[in-house]
Amino acid sequence: MDTQVRERILELIGGIDSLPTLPHVASQIMDMAMSSGSSIRNIAEILSKDPSLASKVLKVANSAFYGLKQQVNSLELALVVLGMHEINHLVLSVSVFSAFADKEDKTGFSREKFWEHSAACGHFARILCKKLKETTLGGEAFVGGLLHDIGKIVLDEFSHDTFIGILQEAQEKNTGVYEIETEKLGFSHADIGAVLAEKWNLPPSVVDVIQNHHEPLNATNSPFLVAVVRIADLFCKAKEIGFGCDRKPFILEEDISWEIIQKTKPELKNLDIEKFTYELDDEVEKVKEFVSINRGR
Amino acid sequence: MPTTMQMDESTFKSLRDFIYEKSGIFFSEQKKYLMETKILERIKEKNFKDFNEYAYFLMYSKDYKDELKYLFNAITINETSFFRNMPQIDAFEKNILKELVELPDRAGFKTLNIFSAGCSTGAEPYTLAIICKEFAEKNAHEWRFSIEAGDLSEAALMQAREGVYNEYTLRNVPPKYLEKYFDKDGTNYRVKDELKRMIRFFPLNLMDDNQMRRISKKDVIFCRNVMIYFDLSVKKKVVNYFYDMLKIGGYLVIGHSESLHSITRAFKIVHFPGALAYKKE
Numbered sequence: 001m002d003t004q005v006r007e008r009i010l011e012l013i014g015g016i017d018s019l020p021t022l023p024h025v026a027s028q029i030m031d032m033a034m035s036s037g038s039s040i041r042n043i044a045e046i047l048s049k050d051p052s053l054a055s056k057v058l059k060v061a062n063s064a065f066y067g068l069k070q071q072v073n074s075l076e077l078a079l080v081v082l083g084m085h086e087i088n089h090l091v092l093s094v095s096v097f098s099a100f101a102d103k104e105d106k107t108g109f110s111r112e113k114f115w116e117h118s119a120a121c122g123h124f125a126r127i128l129c130k131k132l133k134e135t136t137l138g139g140e141a142f143v144g145g146l147l148h149d150i151g152k153i154v155l156d157e158f159s160h161d162t163f164i165g166i167l168q169e170a171q172e173k174n175t176g177v178y179e180i181e182t183e184k185l186g187f188s189h190a191d192i193g194a195v196l197a198e199k200w201n202l203p204p205s206v207v208d209v210i211q212n213h214h215e216p217l218n219a220t221n222s223p224f225l226v227a228v229v230r231i232a233d234l235f236c237k238a239k240e241i242g243f244g245c246d247r248k249p250f251i252l253e254e255d256i257s258w259e260i261i262q263k264t265k266p267e268l269k270n271l272d273i274e275k276f277t278y279e280l281d282d283e284v285e286k287v288k289e290f291v292s293i294n295r296g297r
Numbered sequence: 298m299p300t301t302m303q304m305d306e307s308t309f310k311s312l313r314d315f316i317y318e319k320s321g322i323f324f325s326e327q328k329k330y331l332m333e334t335k336i337l338e339r340i341k342e343k344n345f346k347d348f349n350e351y352a353y354f355l356m357y358s359k360d361y362k363d364e365l366k367y368l369f370n371a372i373t374i375n376e377t378s379f380f381r382n383m384p385q386i387d388a389f390e391k392n393i394l395k396e397l398v399e400l401p402d403r404a405g406f407k408t409l410n411i412f413s414a415g416c417s418t419g420a421e422p423y424t425l426a427i428i429c430k431e432f433a434e435k436n437a438h439e440w441r442f443s444i445e446a447g448d449l450s451e452a453a454l455m456q457a458r459e460g461v462y463n464e465y466t467l468r469n470v471p472p473k474y475l476e477k478y479f480d481k482d483g484t485n486y487r488v489k490d491e492l493k494r495m496i497r498f499f500p501l502n503l504m505d506d507n508q509m510r511r512i513s514k515k516d517v518i519f520c521r522n523v524m525i526y527f528d529l530s531v532k533k534k535v536v537n538y539f540y541d542m543l544k545i546g547g548y549l550v551i552g553h554s555e556s557l558h559s560i561t562r563a564f565k566i567v568h569f570p571g572a573l574a575y576k577k578e
Contacts, residue, residue: 238568240384249392249569251576273566274556277573278323 001194001211005187009195013158022200025050026095030201033088040079043087047075056094057087059293065123065286089139092202093122093146097294100153108164109156114149115295117242120287122146124232124280131276132265137225144209145229147202151193151210152177174246178214190214216257224264227257239280241287304333304348315356319365320525321532321556328372335371369525377420379462380469381521382553384571389517390428392569393548397516398437400546407439412515412542413446414503415523419457419496420466422446423488425519426495427474445512447501454498460488504531509538516544522552529559536560540577549575 010016022030028046032038047054054075061078062071072078079087097115122145126138155163166184170177181188194211202210208221209229219226234250234257236242252258252273262268304312309332313324324332336351345351355364380386397409411429413422422444429442448454463485467475479486502508503523518539524532539549540563549564550572551557557564557575564575 234568237570238573240570247391247570249388249567251565251567253565272556272558274558274573275317275323277568278325278554278556281325281327 001191005191006195008185009187009192013154013192016195016199018158019154019196019199020099022092022099023050023053023095025053026091027201029088029091030203033084034203038084040076040084043084044075044079047087047091053091053094053098056294057090060090060094060290063286063289063293065290067286086139089143092143094294096147096150100157101295106156106160108167109152109160111153112291112295113242114153115291116288117236118146118149119290120236120239120241120284121148121229121232123283123287123290124235125229127280127283128228128232131271132228132261132268134224134265137228140203140205140222141225141228141232143202144206144225145232147193147197147206148209148213148229148233149189149193150196151189151191154192154196155181155189170246174248176214176246176248188214216260223260227260230257231255231261235277235280238277239284241284304329304336308348308352312352312355315352316365316368317556318559319361320369321559322369322373322522322525322552323554323556324372325554331372335368338371339367366526373522373525377417378466378469379420379424380471381420381424382572383469384569385521385550385553385574386424386428388569388572388574389425389550390432393517393574394429394432395436397546398440407437408441408443409516410514411442411444412512412518413444414501414518414520414539416446416448416453416457416498417450418453419446419460419488419498420462421519421521422457422496422498423460423492426492427470427478429495430478430492431474442495444496445515446496446498448498449500449502451500454500457498458493460493461485462488503527503535503538506534509535509542512538512542514544515542516547518543518547518549520549520551522555524551525555532560540564543577545577547577549577551575 013019021027025046029043032043032046047057058072058075058078060066061068061082068081070081072081082090100111122142125141125145129135129138129141152163162185166177166180169184170180173180178188178190190211190213194207197207197210205222205225208219209226212219212226213230213233216223216226216230231252234252234255237250253269258268309326309329312332317323333348336348339345340347340351343351345354355361355368358364394409398407409429411425413425416422426442426444429444433440433442446457448457461482467479467486470479475486478489478492480489481487520535520539524535527535536549536557540561543549548567553572563577565578567574567576
């Protein structure tokens with residue numbers, strides 16, 4: 001990111017310390033998952049220090065959203081069934097809700113709808129990875145999708161009126177929020193999100209998704225993941241999940257992300273797009289359940 | 298006799314995949330309960346042991362076609378109503394019409410030709426007529442909208458021409474339109490002449506090559522939940538005729554969970570909020 005842009009963002013939010021932090025336990029687990037030599041037992045011990053986080057992790061793991069074939073009633077079992085990386089992604093996804101939990105909804109921007117959109121995007125991205133036989137990328141795709149728009153929440157908290165003005169203008173002009181932000185502020189929620197993601201030490205692939213989900217050609221670390229999340233974002237629009245501002249239609253095959261994915265996955269052109277679209281209808285309720293588990297106090 | 302009323306997840310999924318493959322219609326989980334109920338009736342009637350045995354019969358017997366047809370009819374409650382599936386209607390009004398009147402090469406001919414193929418008793422073409430009229434009033438005064446509506450059933454066409462509907466069929470019509478475009482007729486409502494004048498009803502046989510070839514060029518074709526009963530080869534032929542019939546930039550709209558995946562790749566699939574349509578480019 002341009003250093004000037006970064007400075008202007010920090011100015012807007014009043015310094016990097018004003019940004020919310022991740023729960024301590026989540027950061028610890030993220031570090032452990034990325035370093036070798038951590039055992040499942042270590043992770044379970046750490047996680048159990050934050051009982052409310054731990055109980056939400058179990059609740060999500062046992063929900064229809066997660067779709068496990070067996071019940072996991074203890075952290076240890078959850079770790080064995082899911083593995084270290086998946087648990088890391090799960091903990092992270094549950095944690096971000098608490099990072100922004102205490103704030104009340106302000107007018108003009110529904111947090112519930114925001115999270116529904118974000119979770120659906122993550123969920124669809126994970127499903128798309130599975131369809132493309134990239135199951136191991138599913139966890140990152142989910143976190144990336146869940147956090148792709150996180151900069152919008154920051155903007156809403158630190159500059160509410162400006163943000164609402166941008167939302168309204170996007171609606172009136174039937175165009176995207178990203179375009180209006182760039183025009184008005186000189187930066188966008190993608191840049192703001194990337195600043196937050198770096199503060200949180202998120203994996204580089206997730207930072208890449210947040211920073212480049214509107215400009216997938218600029219992806220540096222994980223072009224495939226960025227493209228998958230971008231396509232998932234389009235499907236959210238097709239399913240009318242969240243706060244879509246514009247009614248602009250899209251043709252998947254003409255989206256640059258579709259081409260990026262096809263470079264490594266030529267079989268994409270045989271995907272039954274209609275069936276995939278209709279199958280996602282089954283997922284919408286599960287996404288809502290996930291959000292309600294996480295927003296429950 | 299089945300001991301439980303529930304069909305297990307994997308039976309449901311293999312049944313729906315089979316139905317999708319054979320008919321191009323996709324049943325979401327929301328339809329699972331309805332499917333269970335209807336299949337259970339069938340299980341009792343035909344003395345199957347359970348859901349699995351029925352599924353096996355449907356998927357592997359020689360006579361699956363008749364059973365499939367029976368099942369469709371039971372599940373896709375063949376009702377006809379105005380403003381059916383709002384996301385599709387919204388896409389027609391807010392995206393498709395808007396796009397078509399702005400196409401640069403149409404400037405000289407300010408008429409849009411719309412085709413309701415398989416119009417049944419007229420709910421669809423009248424709905425489209427209302428949308429077009431409203432659209433013209435708001436955005437496109439100088440445009441004319443001509444709607445052709447065809448159906449195989451003479452009885453259905455007679456009812457369509459008559460244009461009299463009960464409250465139930467009209468339950469999704471916004472009140473302001475009900476007042477504007479209908480006259481009360483006892484307990485029913487009668488479509489006003491200004492709408493009738495926009496539509497030409499005619500007997501249509503989608504399988505009649507001679508007739509299909511003679512139908513004039515269209516900007517938008519609606520053919521919703523009609524082709525699900527056709528064989529693959531017939532479907533291919535009909536969809537080809539639709540493709541030829543459409544002008545460049547025109548759209549084909551099929552049922553909201555129908556698919557042309559195994560029929561053609563000639564169109565571009567366009568996603569609108571809550572709906573998709575097929576565009577000829």
